[in-house]
Amino acid sequence: MEQSFQAFEADLRAQGYDEVLQREWAPLTVVATHQHPFVAKALVVQGEMWLTVGNTTQHLQAGDGFELERDQPHSERYGQHGATYWVGRRAHR
DSSP states (O other): OOOOOHHHHHHHHOOOOOOOEEEEETTOOOOOOOOSSSEEEEEEEEEEEEEEEETTTEEETTTEEEOOTOOOOOEEEEEEEEEEEEEESSSSS
């Protein structure tokens, strides 16, 4: 069953996430190691990406989710068709 953005947003807001949005990434985009001042919980809905946290790289495709702790260093690489994911951001845990 395919989830709607509205259902995803309602679920994350019920979990205390302050902001829920859709992020779209261009094909072959590479984002060097960085961190965010918020907790992130995301669901890939189109395309593919590689998320690297420490020495571990995950290959994520539509239907896969990921979570990042506040200030957790990570890098991202997007596939030949780019990627779209929905993400909730929470200022504190």
